[in-house]
Amino acid sequence: MTLLKQPKTRWMALSLGVSIILLILKFTAFALTNSTAILTDALESIVNVIASAFALYSLYLAGLPRDQNHPYGHGKVEYLSSGFEGALILSAGLVIIYEAVLSFLEPHPLNDLGWGVGLVAFTTAANALLGYALVRQGKKMESAALAADGHHLLIDSVSSIVVVVGVGLVLLTGWLWLDRALALVLALFIIYNGWSLVRQSVGRLLDETDAPTIDRVVTVLNADRQPNWIDVHNLRVQKYGADLHIDCHLTLPYYWDLAKTHEEVHRFEETLQTGFASEVEIFVHADPCLQECCHYCHVANCPVRAHEFVRDVIWTAENLPLNQKHFVPM
Numbered sequence: 042m043t044l045l046k047q048p049k050t051r052w053m054a055l056s057l058g059v060s061i062i063l064l065i066l067k068f069t070a071f072a073l074t075n076s077t078a079i080l081t082d083a084l085e086s087i088v089n090v091i092a093s094a095f096a097l098y099s100l101y102l103a104g105l106p107r108d109q110n111h112p113y114g115h116g117k118v119e120y121l122s123s124g125f126e127g128a129l130i131l132s133a134g135l136v137i138i139y140e141a142v143l144s145f146l147e148p149h150p151l152n153d154l155g156w157g158v159g160l161v162a163f164t165t166a167a168n169a170l171l172g173y174a175l176v177r178q179g180k181k182m183e184s185a186a187l188a189a190d191g192h193h194l195l196i197d198s199v200s201s202i203v204v205v206v207g208v209g210l211v212l213l214t215g216w217l218w219l220d221r222a223l224a225l226v227l228a229l230f231i232i233y234n235g236w237s238l239v240r241q242s243v244g245r246l247l248d249e250t251d252a253p254t255i256d257r258v259v260t261v262l263n264a265d266r267q268p269n270w271i272d273v274h275n276l277r278v279q280k281y282g283a284d285l286h287i288d289c290h291l292t293l294p295y296y297w298d299l300a301k302t303h304e305e306v307h308r309f310e311e312t313l314q315t316g317f318a319s320e321v322e323i324f325v326h327a328d329p330c331l332q333e334c335c336h337y338c339h340v341a342n343c344p345v346r347a348h349e350f351v352r353d354v355i356w357t358a359e360n361l362p363l364n365q366k367h368f369v370p371m
Contacts, residue, residue, distance in 0.1 A: 049184045050100045052175060056190055057093040059171055063164040064090055074157035076211075078204045078223045081137045082161060085197055085231060088133045092126035092193060096186040103186070113279075113286065113322075120245040123189035127238025130193065134232035137224055154212040158205055165201035168194045183319050189238060196234045200227050245280065254278050255358045258287065261316030263356055268339035269293060269305055271330050272354065276361040287313060288324040292366060294340055295329030302327050333368050 067083035070076075099122035107113065175191025178184075207223035210216070245251075255278055262273060272292035279286040291309055293302055310323045330338065335348035354360075354367040 047100070047104055049178065049182050049187050050097060050104070052178050052187060053093060053097040053100055053190065056171060056175060056194070057090065057097055059167060060086065060089040060093050060194075063167060066160050066164050070157040070160040073160075074152055074154055074208070076154070076157055076208055077221055078207050078227070079157055079161060081224045081227050082164075082197075082201050082204050084136055085130070085133050085200060086164075088126075088129040089193065089197060092122075092129055093190055095125055096122045096190050099186050100184070103184075117246060119184060119186040120242045122186040124239050124242030124246070126189055126193055127235045127240075127242060130196075130235030130238065131232055132235075134228045134235060137228040137231065142225075154208055158208050158212065161201055161208070162205050165198050165205060168201065169198035172196075172198055189242075192238070193234075196231070200231065203227060203230075250362075251278060251280055252358065254280065254285065255362070257316060258313065259356055259358050259361060261313060262361075265312045266356075267305075267308070267312075268341060270309060271334050271338050271340065272328075272367055273356060273361055274328075274366055275326075275364040284319055285317060285321045286324075287321060288326070289361070290326045290328045290364075292328045292330050292334060294343065294345075295331075296345060328366070331366065334366065337367070 064083065064086040067079065067086050071079045071083050099118045102118045105111075172191045172194030175194060176188055177191075179186075179188025179191055203223065204227070207219055211219050255276070258276065258278060262270075270291060271294070274290050274292075276289040277287070291306060293305055297305075306325045306327055309325055313323055314321050332347040335343075335346050336351040337354045338346070338350065339353075340346075360367060
């Protein structure tokens with residue numbers, strides 16, 4: 042299948058397959074035990090399956106080439122996917138609270154807790170291993186959908202650990218109320234993490250500043266800063282899934298001809314591209330220098346220098362996004 046040619050879609054397909062198997066095991070554990078806490082874990086696994094299926098489709102869409110209707114590509118669908126996953130987690134948390142309250146009002150006996158604990162313990166280990174792998178691959182391939190699915194599985198494994206411990210205590214003590222109380226605590230934990238995913242997704246869709254990416258751009262520019270790059274300002278970074286769009290203003294000598302300016306802009310773009318493994322679209326606006334720029338200009342043998350060099354302007358994540366040239370106070 043064409044869908045499975047990309048590594049991240051293969052990882053997501055693996056996640057979907059494993060999630061279906063673990064869902065069956067968790068509902069088997071619930072059927073054996075009648076435990077509300079285990080039901081909580083099983084309900085969250087339904088979210089895992091739906092979210093993984095949606096995320097797999099979103100990765101397919103994100104991999105489509107740019108077209109006339111989507112000039113920046115389809116990468117932002119990954120943020121929609123992670124937000125959808127967060128909304129599903131929130132919904133699962135609310136359902137779990139309802140089931141826990143119902144169990145307090147209508148208590149029921151628990152059965153075969155030993156088998157239930159064993160099955161949930163197995164699914165916990167599987168979720169933790171797969172979640173860790175997905176988060177690692179998501180960061181490596183800069184895939185929001187893959188990383189979100191991995192974080193979700195890790196959250197699910199933490200919930201499962203609490204379930205195993207709690208149901209084990211019920212088995213040892215016979216205190217049935219622990220099962221219901223545990224379900225309520227897990228529901229609050231799940232709701233908090235679901236909200237965090239939704240919040241992050243909305244921020245990405247609204248092009249909220251991505252501080253780590255800005256820091257990375259600044260590091261790349263400072264590491265290979267050239268004397269002819271008099272200044273950089275109005276730096277903006279947008280993420281489209283794994284792809285980046287960077288635009289900025291680059292100050293160059295005003296007396297250069299168009300061909301030389303174009304050559305230097307191309308060199309600047311290549312420098313930025315080498316700092317990222319993913320595709321980077323770069324738009325650079327060439328700004329002419331002013332006399333005030335002489336105080337921090339390193340251009341050798343400048344025929345129009347009006348002032349002596351004073352000191353460098355340190356490029357940082359705070360001053361590069363500002364839409365103004367930098368000036369050295371005298």
